[in-house]
Amino acid sequence: MSKDHLQPTLSQKIQALQGGAETSFTRMVRLAAGTPNLITLGRGDPDLPTPSHIVEAAVGALQTGHVNYTPPPGLITLREAIAEKMANERNLIYDPNTEIIVTAGAQEAISVVMQTLLDPGDEVLLPDPYYTAYEMATGLAFGTVVRIPTYAENDFEVQPEAIEAAITPRSRLLVLVSPNNPTGGVISREALQRIAEIAQRHNLIVVSDELYERIVFDGATAPSIATLPGMRERTIIISGFSKTYCMTGFRVGYLAGPTALMTALQEPHHIFTICAPTASQYAALAALQGSQDCVDEIVGIFGKRRQTLMESLHSAGVPFPHPAGAFFVFADIRATGMTSSAFAEELLQKESVLVFPGTQYGPCGEGFLRISYLAEIPDIERAVEKLQRVYRTATGN
Numbered sequence: 001m002s003k004d005h006l007q008p009t010l011s012q013k014i015q016a017l018q019g020g021a022e023t024s025f026t027r028m029v030r031l032a033a034g035t036p037n038l039i040t041l042g043r044g045d046p047d048l049p050t051p052s053h054i055v056e057a058a059v060g061a062l063q064t065g066h067v068n069y070t071p072p073p074g075l076i077t078l079r080e081a082i083a084e085k086m087a088n089e090r091n092l093i094y095d096p097n098t099e100i101i102v103t104a105g106a107q108e109a110i111s112v113v114m115q116t117l118l119d120p121g122d123e124v125l126l127p128d129p130y131y132t133a134y135e136m137a138t139g140l141a142f143g144t145v146v147r148i149p150t151y152a153e154n155d156f157e158v159q160p161e162a163i164e165a166a167i168t169p170r171s172r173l174l175v176l177v178s179p180n181n182p183t184g185g186v187i188s189r190e191a192l193q194r195i196a197e198i199a200q201r202h203n204l205i206v207v208s209d210e211l212y213e214r215i216v217f218d219g220a221t222a223p224s225i226a227t228l229p230g231m232r233e234r235t236i237i238i239s240g241f242s243k244t245y246c247m248t249g250f251r252v253g254y255l256a257g258p259t260a261l262m263t264a265l266q267e268p269h270h271i272f273t274i275c276a277p278t279a280s281q282y283a284a285l286a287a288l289q290g291s292q293d294c295v296d297e298i299v300g301i302f303g304k305r306r307q308t309l310m311e312s313l314h315s316a317g318v319p320f321p322h323p324a325g326a327f328f329v330f331a332d333i334r335a336t337g338m339t340s341s342a343f344a345e346e347l348l349q350k351e352s353v354l355v356f357p358g359t360q361y362g363p364c365g366e367g368f369l370r371i372s373y374l375a376e377i378p379d380i381e382r383a384v385e386k387l388q389r390v391y392r393t394a395t396g397n
């Protein structure tokens with residue numbers, strides 16, 4: 001059966017969301033396929049191996065017969081370890097029995113939240129640029145995204161007054177992603193304090209995506225809004241194991257929040273996946289119970305690459321907002337006068353370097369490129385030389 005034949009059977013919702021067009025992500029990946037000697041600084045998928053004790057825990061779990069479903073909210077031992085980690089690292093106390101749900105990656109958690117908390121037309125306040133899944137998951141739940149523009153001049157930090165200005169009687173959720181994908185920015189404690197006051201004044205629930213919480217540099221911190229007075233009761237934390245432990249393919253994330261909200265999220269999570277993959281849950285448990293030296297090592301390697309990328313871009317004369325965390329630099333190519341997609345496609349086709357156009361992450365990404373530093377240092381250096389060629393040709397320098 002041809003794709004065209006299937007088209008009328010798609011829901012109006014999915015047709016409206018996708019508009020039938022290829023997404024920027026799919027287009028870039030398609031164009032990159034088969035490119036010889038491609039340097040890929042595109043996807044946010046760490047190239048480093050998963051620490052061996054974590055892999056061994058998954059293999060061991062399978063070999064010892066842990067091949068069945070776990071309880072839907074996850075192995076209780078894993079939920080206890082997550083609760084302990086949150087208490088130790090954030091001073092946040094969650095009951096592992098009722099306030100933590102293990103999910104199939106943070107990605108599932110995003111959809112579970114939207115499906116559970118949104119009625120048609122409810123508004124989700126989403127700082128732009130944003131991690132695209134928030135937009136799609138909101139649409140799939142018949143919610144409405146209200147973009148909060150952010151700007152390079154403030155390192156793309158969301159401004160509390162911009163949030164307040166966008167609030168309407170339909171505002172329900174506020175999404176904060178810190179450290180941020182795609183900009184690498186973090187939200188300061190001062191800004192969070194002002195945002196917390198707004199959330200309480202307008203009765204918003206905050207979805208705090210802390211997936212990159214451990215990946216911060218040069219002494220930066222990315223505090224959790226849930227730690228601020230009055231906020232634990234109205235915050236749902238989304239986090240996971242993919243980035244910190246280089247475990248993207250294991251598919252383990254989690255939700256943490258007050259009992260009333262977590263109870264509501266249980267059944268949609270059950271319907272989506274029943275439970276996160278069992279062997280992967282044992283791996284996640286090993287990640288939390290084992291030595292955290294591997295995290296220091298992984299973040300240390302990311303840090304060196306980040307330094308190289310920042311220095312190379314600086315010498316190339318390409319500006320960028322401060323990337324305090326995650327593993328992205330949001331390079332500013334506005335001086336070229338080219339659109340983000342035109343620049344990214346030219347860089348790919350002429351120079352065999354894959355980065356993603358900033359507009360893939362919302363309109364405020366126009367004029368920027370998301371460069372992920374998930375490659376060896378010599379490749380990062382070569383990629384920036386190539387990027388500089390396109391940049392110089394366009395700017396005439």
Ligand SMILES: Cc1ncc(COP(=O)(O)O)c(C=O)c1O
Nearest residue numbers: 044105106107131181240242253
């Ligand atoms: C901000 C953010 N949230 C959630 C996810 C989903 O991560 P995972 O499902 O691998 O835990 C990603 C992945 O890139 C992300 O960048």
